[in-house]
Amino acid sequence: MWCHAATHVGGEWFEISRPPYLPLGMRWEKAVLTAGVSHAFGIFxxxxxxxxxxxxxxxxxxxLPxxxxxxxxxxxxADVLDDxxxxxxxxxxxxxxVARRL
Incomplete structure (x- = not known):
């Protein structure tokens, strides 16, 4: 499954930060598919x-799961990712x- 970290690099410092937690119903958009089943859009x-x-x-x-x-x-x-x-x-x-000096 996919995990994301936002990374900012600049000057003498870099910062690694995690995205905030969101409940399952606010984490994924619905995929645009023709089928009558609602799927969660992941990536790629x-x-x-x-x-x-x-x-x-x-x-x-x-x-909405x-x-x-x-x-x-x-x-x-989605439950596996949430767990x-x-x-x-x-x-x-x-x-x-987390900021570190390079």
Missing amino acids: DRTLCGIQETGMSPSDHWW EREDACGACREA RWPQAMRGENARVS
Whole structure:
């Protein structure tokens, strides 16, 4: 599965910070597909459950895992990713920044 870290490099300092925790219903956009099942758009033209279509894009709407039409495999993948996020790092002020001198 995918994990992202935002990295800023500049001058004598670099900063590595993690994105803030978001609940499942605010983390992924709904994939634009013709099927009647709602899939979560991941990255690289792929859904969380692994469907890949060239040029596939996210919609302007959140993928909501609690909806009846939500893909079960996308929901399982989303749960696995969510379980990997440490409980202690889910608060509002849990964004971590580390600065080091090069």
